[in-house]
């Protein structure tokens with residue numbers, strides 16, 4: 001039996017890109033490593049929970065789950081946004097059970113304990129005579145929260161602000177894109193039969209697979225000018241968009257002069273085109289099951305633009321469908337005794353290299369306690 005320590009130390013994170021290999025295949029298949037990722041990579045990173053417009057009014061809330069733990073974001077009567085574990089202090093039931101809504105107070109469905117929108121315990125029916133019960137010590141347990149552009153992020157544990165994690169470089173770059181002018185239209189869920197990192201690797205391969213798997217997308221991107229730029233905790237991949245020779249369906253909805261693909265460690269992506277954007281939230285659902293939530297945004301979300309926007313979403317859908325089979329195929333290959341790790345293209349795969357190094361750093365910190 002190989003220990004978790006050995007699995008983690010078998011990756012050499014110090015090798016420069018030209019000498020580097022991918023993380024070993026056991027990282028994609030080992031149950032113990034998956035659990036460690038939940039407790040380190042996911043519990044200690046900023047996770048996108050919802051859009052700001054979903055919690056713009058006092059009492060509006062959104063529920064979610066991070067690393068298997070129920071969480072909740074709610075706007076208070078004082079207009080402040082707060083994050084909490086969505087876990088009742090009485091016997092641990094989830095307090096809010098809808099995906100989102102608007103309420104005056106937070107009421108647990110089990111025995112009707114109530115909490116204010118700022119998390120203080122207010123009502124405890126039939127609790128007279130309980131000794132040494134400190135009400136104020138039974139408030140909801142808070143989470144770190146931060147807002148960036150249109151999104152609310154929370155973090156289960158760790159230190160530092162969201163802004164310092166994102167870094168001024170990323171914040172300044174996205175500020176210039178005018179993301180506030182893009183409006184959410186639709187959400188779609190995709191399911192992949194692979195480890196979550198297979199999906200992220202596929203995203204971060206610098207367009208390497210695009211000419212081979214995505215003929216439509218390839219027809220609008222200038223493959224030879226595709227650029228990869230690593231930040232501290234993010235990677236920007238971008239490509240000029242060309243109209244000449246574009247495949248009709250893709251060309252009709254992918255315009256402008258460039259496409260920008262931002263990946264933010266560990267599991268959030270922002271894909272920007274002139275007049276539209278989609279975001280991908282990658283959620284591990286098991287060692288070889290991954291859910292990816294796509295949110296589609298457009299500059300014009302009027303009824304008149306609906307058909308065109310749906311055509312754009314369809315192009316996105318087709319690209320995902322094209323990736324589903326290859327991700328499943330990679331996951332099968334990773335389970336083969338014949339494969340351990342592979343080398344990286346210097347021209348294309350710097351983003352994957354960064355991803356693997358950041359993972360290694362978090363996992364190493366995790367086993368060292």
Ligand code: FES
Pocket residue numbers: 088089090091092093108109110111112113
């Ligand atoms: S578990 Fe919430 S009131 Fe009992």
Ligand SMILES: [Fe+2]
Pocket residue numbers: 202209213214319323
């Ligand atoms: Fe792809």
